Amino acid sequence: MESIREQADRAWAGDEAASQGTGSAGRLFEVVPGIALATGFGLSIAIQTADGLVIVDTSGRNHGQRVVDAIRAWDDRPIRNVVYTHGHFDHVGGMPAFDADAEARGYPRPRVIAHANVPRRFDRYTRTAGYNRHRINARQFLAARVAIGSAPKSVSKARPASVDPDVAFEDAAGLPRRAGWPRLRAPPRASGETDDHSLGRGSPR
Numbered sequence: 001m002e003s004i005r006e007q008a009d010r011a012w013a014g015d016e017a018a019s020q021g022t023g024s025a026g027r028l029f030e031v032v033p034g035i036a037l038a039t040g041f042g043l044s045i046a047i048q049t050a051d052g053l054v055i056v057d058t059s060g061r062n063h064g065q066r067v068v069d070a071i072r073a074w075d076d077r078p079i080r081n082v083v084y085t086h087g088h089f090d091h092v093g094g095m096p097a098f099d100a101d102a103e104a105r106g107y108p109r110p111r112v113i114a115h116a117n118v119p120r121r122f123d124r125y126t127r128t129a130g131y132n133r134h135r136i137n138a139r140q141f142l143a144a145r146v147a148i149g150s151a152p153k154s155v156s157k158a159r160p161a162s163v164d165p166d167v168a169f170e171d172a173a174g175l176p177r178r179a180g181w182p183r184l185r186a187p188p189r190a191s192g193e194t195d196d197h198s199l200g201r202g203s204p205r
Contacts, residue, residue, distance in 0.1 A: 064094020
């Protein structure tokens with residue numbers, strides 16, 4: 001199977017087919033020893049540490065289980081921490097599948113870490129669920145238009161409680177510096193796609 005690096009090299013060289021993404025959900029590429037990328041609608045990164053796994057993003061709700069299955073075929077140790085890079089649901093919606101995996105294996109539930117603006121985003125999504133789905137997403141993803149007045153005006157379905165972060169930080173300097181905890185920072189808001197994004201660095205350990 002072609003490696004993710006080989007595909008990326010072809011994409012950079014102008015191969016249009018290589019630039020169309022990594023294929024179907026549930027594929028896993030070990031980018032370097034100890035760090036793997038799992039495909040979905042929204043990618044997940046798995047990092048091996050001395051204390052277990054750190055997961056960066058969980059993909060979306062519809063692909064979460066396939067991402068979990070791909071990661072578990074690579075490493076079956078406990079997932080200690082899950083980091084959200086930001087609060088868009090194609091990055092966080094797969095979290096219930098990770099919780100279910102922990103419960104089935106008898107592991108503690110993963111700790112979810114995110115910027116403090118992520119739960120605020122979720123609150124906004126809850127308040128505007130119908131409008132966000134039927135008007136904003138329809139425009140962004142070129143879906144069928146919904147007539148004004150026909151879209152639900154209130155919450156269509158409550159979000160799973162497990163999606164919310166357990167640790168929400170304004171200043172990542174306060175996060176523990178020990179095995180299994182990622183090194184994060186919250187960059188200036190103007191430097192990213194959203195106002196709730198986090199950056200991480202480090203290597204398997």
